[in-house]
Amino acid sequence: MVPEIGNISLTLALVVSILLAVYPLWGAYRQHDTLMATARPLAIGLFFFTLISFVCLVYAFVTDDFSLAYVAQHSNSRLPLHYKVTAVWGGHEGSFLLWVLMLSIWTVAVALFSRGIPHAMVSRVLSVLGMVSVGFYLFMLLTSNPFDSMLPFFPVDGRDLNPLLQDFGMIIHPPMLYMGYVGFSVAFAFAISALLSGQLDSTWARWSRPWVIAAWSFLSVGIALGSWWAYYELGWGGWWFWDPVENASFMPWLAGTALMHSLAVTEKRKAFKSWTVLLAIAAFSLSLLGTFLVRSGVIVSVHSFASDPTRGLFILGILVILSGFGLLLYALRASQLKSPGRYQAFSREVLLMGNNVLLCAATLVVLLGTLLPLVHKELGLGSISVGAPFFNQMFTWLVVPFVLFLGLGPLTRWKQQHVAALRNQLLLAFGLSISAAFLVSMSYSQPSYMAALGLTMAFWILITSIQEVLQRIGAMQDNDSMLRRLRKLTPSHWGMVLGHLGFAVTLIGISLVSNYEVERDVRMAPGETVSLGGYEFTFRDVVKHQGPNYDADIGIFDVFRNGEKVVHLEPEKRMYTVQRMPMTEAGIHSTLTRDLFIAMGEPLENGAWAVRIYIKPFVIWIWCGAAIMALGGACSISDRRYRMAKLARLKQTFSHPQTTTQTGEQS
Known part of the structure; x- marks a missing residue:
């Protein structure tokens, strides 16, 4: 029923x-x-x-x-x-x-x-x-x-x-x-x-x-x-x-x-x-x-x-x-979509337009890389593969100017911005970004140019975002304290700042984990220890476990650093009884600066197992950055001016129905 x-x-x-x-x-x-x-x-x-x-x-x-x-x-x-x-x-x-x-x-x-x-x-x-x-x-x-x-x-x-x-x-x-x-x-x-x-x-x-x-x-x-x-x-x-x-x-x-x-x-x-x-x-x-x-x-x-x-x-x-x-409606209304007013070559409008072009180019790169193998095969030209190297290389070329514009945009004025007025700010931001990226890269034993580039871009966003907030509160004509001025910034503005900061945090995570992670595939038997990245991974034992719809072998691992125990991890190798499908459940210990990752592979002879061990620096920052971006979105939505604008528009509509379009243009 x-x-x-x-x-x-x-x-x-x-x-x-x-x-x-x-x-x-x-x-x-x-x-x-x-x-x-x-x-x-x-x-x-x-x-x-x-x-x-x-x-x-x-x-x-x-x-x-x-x-x-x-x-x-x-x-x-x-x-x-x-x-x-x-x-x-x-x-x-x-x-x-x-x-x-x-x-x-x-x-x-x-x-x-x-x-x-x-x-x-x-x-x-x-x-x-x-x-x-x-x-x-x-x-x-x-x-x-x-x-x-x-x-x-x-x-x-x-x-x-x-x-x-x-x-x-x-x-x-x-x-x-x-x-x-x-x-x-x-x-x-x-x-x-x-x-x-x-x-x-x-x-x-x-x-x-x-x-x-x-x-x-x-x-x-x-x-x-x-x-x-x-x-x-x-x-x-x-x-x-x-x-x-x-x-x-x-x-x-x-x-x-x-x-x-x-x-x-x-x-x-x-x-x-x-x-x-x-x-x-x-x-x-x-x-x-x-x-x-x-x-x-x-x-x-x-x-x-x-x-x-x-x-x-x-x-x-x-x-x-x-x-x-x-698209048909768009074509019919194209004549009404002309934008009024003019703006100079260096202005917020142009920088936002540049970022839109770059985002659309990135979309086309992903679209072509995804669809090209399908089209190639359907045309009878054989199978081709478009993999990570293509996307990584193309996005590297696109993300550099995108990040440059992303940092510049909020600092510039609408319609026209004189370069001289921003010269000192931009030179300071650029110098600090390169210096911070260099210091972080040098903290690793093998500095990476790609990591340094990614970190420079991330710090550029962070520093210019701070400069923009300081510029905004500095322009307020009052005698309030800095804290009071910060509170006067709208939720929509804070949403923009958080969105940019979240992207920078994600970029830091991507740059560091992509260039500085270490991994090792080893054969380990109970009682053996493997050293990697300054940590000692000791394989203690394997125990059996029966779940509600699977049977599991659970590996018992202890991780040490400088003789002190860091964490106890229990990765699993499961066999689901109905579908007879094996699954790996990794053992992961996360901190803000690194992840310890252990995955069990297949059982080998004499009680040994194939084991994969990773040390992934700052990988959690990738997802923390996304959470910060989403928080920025929630902050923007909460801006009261959207509701007030709708209410004002509604009053205008009922008060002056014959001038709806005119008042809409003025709002």
């Missing part, structure tokens, strides 16, 4: 999404208040029916309802309860239901938290989100229904969840990643709504910007969690492999970063309108492209879903229709 309720709810959600796509948009076109008033209730209804469907699927997993094909394929009666819940999104059908649940959450969030935006604008935005939802609900019901039944014949027990996914990372990584992916649909909806209405002033950018920052923050956390998960779960000690699925999430992040900066210029200077609209379309289109790559079966990856290619064609069709519709 419960699966039937879930299936019916999915069907009702499709019906509601069709109504949401049609009625509010028609009402906005005809200025019909009653039709526009249906937008918010329909958005709430869409979320309600989708949530019911999702809860029904969770119930089916928890109660071991193997009459559902999806449950039978991805669960087992011996699977721990928390993994039964996360198994809901452990396969294609359930993860796509999670996807549309996230889409309905974003839709209802727009409906509930955009009451300061004019009614017609909200109606168009929700209607566009309804159009997007129609495609995805049709996709689920026609090709990927998680409630497909196996009655009257169904297995006594399930095939179990993929052992790779039986981990804490599976609980938090996909929801965060999907929230970021799907969140860019809101940016797309705002851009399409502005194009439909012709209201292409700075106000739609102000309304859209908090939603874009929220989506970007979720995606930043999702990517970081995926990197962290791969680092400790796969047992190979890597945090980024330029895997096609990793690239699929990285591309919309790059486009979203460019979109955030472009929205800031459009909001404050009424410039970059064309860039902003195109980037809003591109960020969402790249999210759809990532969905296609993961679910079409065209790529082979540990992260991808093995799926029918015909499903990929359906997603590709959605991508073509939505992106084509957006």
Whole structure:
């Protein structure tokens, strides 16, 4: 009975999404208040029916309802309860239901938290989100229904969840990643709504910007969690492999970063309108492209879903229709996207434009590197591989000017900046950056030029960010203390500072771990000791352990430094009994300055084991930097001026309805 309720709810959600796509948009076109008033209730209804469907699927997993094909394929009666819940999104059908649940959450969030935006604008935005939802609900019901039944014949027990996914990372990584992916649909909806209405002033950018920052923050956390998960779960000690699925999430992040900066210029200077609209379309289109790559079966990856290619064609069709519709509207409104005003060659606008160009170039590099092997093979030209060396080299050339502009941008003025006014600041920042990078590099026995370059860029961002804050509070015309002046800076400004600082922290982690990590593959028997990087790793013993659905060999290791015990680690080698699949669970000890990483390989003769040992300096800074960036995003969203601007705009709309466009340009 419960699966039937879930299936019916999915069907009702499709019906509601069709109504949401049609009625509010028609009402906005005809200025019909009653039709526009249906937008918010329909958005709430869409979320309600989708949530019911999702809860029904969770119930089916928890109660071991193997009459559902999806449950039978991805669960087992011996699977721990928390993994039964996360198994809901452990396969294609359930993860796509999670996807549309996230889409309905974003839709209802727009409906509930955009009451300061004019009614017609909200109606168009929700209607566009309804159009997007129609495609995805049709996709689920026609090709990927998680409630497909196996009655009257169904297995006594399930095939179990993929052992790779039986981990804490599976609980938090996909929801965060999907929230970021799907969140860019809101940016797309705002851009399409502005194009439909012709209201292409700075106000739609102000309304859209908090939603874009929220989506970007979720995606930043999702990517970081995926990197962290791969680092400790796969047992190979890597945090980024330029895997096609990793690239699929990285591309919309790059486009979203460019979109955030472009929205800031459009909001404050009424410039970059064309860039902003195109980037809003591109960020969402790249999210759809990532969905296609993961679910079409065209790529082979540990992260991808093995799926029918015909499903990929359906997603590709959605991508073509939505992106084509957006680009067509853009072409029709191109004449209205001219930016007023002029600015000099050295100004904040030009530096932000330069960073946008570099971010778009980086996106194209990742896109070409990901798709080229697929295209090459489909054309019958054979198989080629585009690996990490290509991406690393290309990104090195792109990130240097990007970081230069990133440090310069906040220090410069809008429209025009005299170089002489910044000369001393920039020389000081440059000198301190090189000096700090040199000192850190020299603390290692074998200095690396690439590490020094990365550290110089990171310290450049840190120092120029501090200079910008000091410059900002120094310009305040009051007698307050420095602490009071710091408190006067807006949350949006602190969000920018934290975002830049977080990127610098991540860059430090990448630079140091990529150039100074040490590793060793050894054969170890109980009682033996191996020295590496000033540490002694002693292999004590191996003990057997029986888990709920696996058997494990647990290695007992003690780590010493200068004769003193540092930590006790217990890496595992597991064999999952249902799928007969071995898994490595690394033993890791993390501090702010280094990770000790031990992974057990295969058993050898005479009780010995193949063991891999790493010492990874500052690797945790990679993920701490991402957390700081996301914190900066949360700080920006909390800025009260967005809510006040919406309220002021609403009052203007009701007070002077005939001058809506004019007041929007002036705000």
